[in-house]
Amino acid sequence: MASKHGATKEIGHAVVERLRELGHDVTEHDMASTSAEDLDEAEALVLGGAVYFGRWPNEANDLVDDLADRVDGRPVWLFSSGPVAPDGEPTSVEESTIAIDGTMTALDAREHVMFGGRLDKTVLSFVERAVARALRAPDADTRDWDTIRAWADHVDEALRAS
Numbered sequence: 001m002a003s004k005h006g007a008t009k010e011i012g013h014a015v016v017e018r019l020r021e022l023g024h025d026v027t028e029h030d031m032a033s034t035s036a037e038d039l040d041e042a043e044a045l046v047l048g049g050a051v052y053f054g055r056w057p058n059e060a061n062d063l064v065d066d067l068a069d070r071v072d073g074r075p076v077w078l079f080s081s082g083p084v085a086p087d088g089e090p091t092s093v094e095e096s097t098i099a100i101d102g103t104m105t106a107l108d109a110r111e112h113v114m115f116g117g118r119l120d121k122t123v124l125s126f127v128e129r130a131v132a133r134a135l136r137a138p139d140a141d142t143r144d145w146d147t148i149r150a151w152a153d154h155v156d157e158a159l160r161a162s
């Protein structure tokens, strides 16, 4: 996971827990302290990033660059955590956009899914808080745990089918 304030990390943890329940041997990594080589033994990869200004954090994009040469046909799934409001900015799940096409192509990923996010202005940096205020983004947590777990089930099914 690549998470600045923990919301994406918690989503990733829920996915990991569900995949473990379903019998998979899963290791959880923080992308900021993970190299592509660290993932060489993994049979499949699930990468999740928080969306800031329409893109994943730098550490996620750096890891994707390094992974591109090492994926070697392994199945890859991607998720993002972003939208926190039904309207306004940051925007709704349906409207939220992220520059993910390059990542999809680089890793030959099977799919990318956008989950809701969490915004808590009390934990943001000064600049982030100023941006959130300027965008009139409300404090909210729109992560839907049933949807997140259902997606883990879907990844499990795809893994079993492959």
Ligand SMILES: Cc1cc2nc3c(=O)[nH]c(=O)nc-3n(C[C@H](O)[C@H](O)[C@H](O)COP(=O)(O)O)c2cc1C
Pocket (backbone or CB within 6 Å): 002, 003, 004, 005, 006, 007, 008, 009, 050, 051, 052, 053, 054, 055, 081, 082, 083, 084, 090, 091, 096, 097, 116, 117, 118, 119, 120, 124, 127, 128, 129, 131, 132
């Ligand atoms: C400065 C700032 C910029 C953001 N930009 C976007 C964005 O472009 N698109 C989006 O959907 N969400 C955006 N968000 C919402 C975050 O992606 C959301 O809060 C996310 O769940 C945070 O994840 P994290 O706690 O793992 O860092 C932004 C939030 C902040 C504070």
